[in-house]
Amino acid sequence: MTSATVATVGLAGAMTDPPQAGAAPQVGPDVSSHQHPGGASINWFAVRASGQHMAMVKATESTWYVNPHFVPDSLAMRAAGLVRGTYHYADPSRSATQQAIFYATIVLGQNGILDLPPVLDLEHSGGLGPRALAAWVREFFAVLEPLTGRKTILYTYPNFWNTAMGATREFADHPLWIASYNGGAVPQMPRGGWRTWTFWQFTSSGRLPGVSTPVDLNRYNGSVAGLRAYGNAINVFGS
Structure with a gap:
């Protein structure tokens, strides 16, 4: 992946x-x-x-950046019947609390029809060591999850997790979106205690109709019905 007006964000359902x-x-x-x-x-x-x-779709980065295409992309994704996810690109050199509130505000809680849970995109340390970086992630989740009512998905790379995060197992209860371009049938997994992956980014150079540039492609570790259930969208706009 690549590197406001305050609104009220409500709790809209239990974490699952x-x-x-x-x-x-x-x-x-x-x-x-x-x-x-x-x-x-x-x-x-x-x-x-x-x-x-x-x-x-990327929503936010750090404490200040909003993807200018976030809203039109989100509206068009929903109109097309796609299950939508959003992500926040972490900047651990700045406040985790401020970033969590900023992200939740922009995505308006993200617990509606066709919405996957929010995502923390963690691929830079911001100069923090493993213990401090784990504390940053802990704080981000502690602030974001009461605002969304959903357990945050964690996006990362195996090598980054194993080194910058010290292979901590603390966050193994969070769904894993792993970036692994190994060309195999299954992704390389980080040493973080996860038994499996939920999403797998398997290439950064995919091609799709409707997208004029190379694009990251991802797999969901389950069926269409499972994906739509995860996105609050069973029987919405057909199968």
Whole structure:
């Protein structure tokens, strides 16, 4: 992946773990402003028609940046019937509390129809050592999750987790979105105590109809029905 007006964010449902894995993994892209060269739009209906069931979009970064394409992409994803995820690109050199509140405010809690749980994209240490970085993540989750009512998904790389996070097992109860470009049938897993993965980013150079640039592609470790249940969207806009 790549590097406000205050609103009231309500608690909208209980925190739940992702559904059990089912059939063959489902594929979907994650995007940011880099997929909008020159302000070009993504044709989310073409993305959906190509067989994708989900998509992730960058919402925020640090304490100040909002992806200018976040709102139009989100609206078009929903109109196309895609299960939508959003992510916050972490800046551990700045306040975890402020970033959690900022993200929750921009995504308005993210617990509606077609919404996957929020995501913390953790791939830089901000100069913190493993203990301090783990404390930063702990604080971010402690602030964000009461605002969303959902258990945050954690995006990271195996090597980053094993080194910058000291291979801590503290967060193994959070769903894992792992970036692993190993070309294999399963991703390389970090030494963090996870028994399995929930999402797997398996390439950064995918191609899809409706997207004019190379794009990250991801698998969900389960069936279409499981994905839609995780996104509060069973029987919405068909299968």
